[in-house]
Amino acid sequence: MLRLLVSRLLLGILTLIAVSVLIFAATEILPGDVASAVLGQGATPETLAAFRAELGLDRPSYLRYLDWAWGVLHGDLGTALTNKRDILKTLAPRFSNTIFLAGFAAIIAVPLSVGLGILSAINEGKWIDKVANIVSLAFISVPEFFVAYILILVFAVILVWFPSIATVYQSMSFGARLYVATLPALTLTMLVAAHMLRMTRSSVLSIMSQPYIEMAFLKGLPRSRVIVHHALPNAAAPIIAVIALNLAYLIVGVVVIEVVFVYPGVGQYMVDGVSKRDLPVVQACGLVFASAFIILNTFADILSILVNPRLRRPK
Helix, strand or coil, X not given: CHHHHHXXXXXXXXXXXXXXXXXXXXXXXXXCCHHHHXXXXXXXXXXXXXXXXXXXXXXXXXXXXXXXXXXXXXXXXXXXXXXXXXXXXXXXHHHHHHHHHHHHHHHHHHHHHHHHHHHHHHCCCCHHHHHHHHHHHHHHHCCHHHHHHHHHHHHHHHCCCCCCCCCCCCXXXXXXXXXXXXXXXXXXXXXXXXXXXXXXXXXXXXXXXXHHHHHHHXXXXXXXXXXXXXXXXXXXXXXXXXXXXXXXXXXXXXXXXXXXXXXXXHHHHHHHHHHCCCHHHHHHHHHHHHHHHHHHHHHHHHHHHHHCXXXXXXX
């Protein structure tokens, strides 16, 4: 089993390296000129040439990637082109804000979705199951920014319960942070809880057709006991995988939500970098998002192997 776990870790590392290459290459092929975007149209050709040389844009791309990757390995994400600030120092508090928002949403979404998914499987075909399916399908079908604006309209404009702009800062108390981040957290909860609910229900029901489940029913055990004590442990692996995937989405998919609520996280920082064509900022934010996504999925893969003994056997 140790060999299998090590192979999963190595695969995650190789995936992260490949993604870093793609991130760097994607920002390199963007149309337009970085120097012109930063210095403006009034810059002279000599100034543009000097600025390109300062940024190293006159060097081959593979050398610039190696320099960038070497700096990342040593904790240096570079310097922002627009304000000459260290990206890591700017990114660190924003990343903590994003983690806070994602964690807030996860605390609500995970127990809610898993609990409702199990309840829906226990009551398959009944009104609870039908309502859960309709509501989850509706939230999956609606774009996230639309859900955000509906929540703003109802809870910020009409009811005036929460602020429409989620502004947080370092000296803010924990309770104030929770209050300000409630609407964006609820938006993320509605989106990911629907996916996790449907996956939990499907995973549990797929196990229900197994012979040992039928034997449990023949022994006279109630449906709820069969699902909780027999079906759920064997359905844990796909449930863990989809939870980790949606937790990764909570971190990676906050870009739109942070822009809508003007939340000072990594997503907002990345959008600002794109609008100003600050490539080092875009590369750093993209790498942070990719790392979070890959780490969570690798952790889910390893946890699934530990939970389900059948996954430890090579096919």
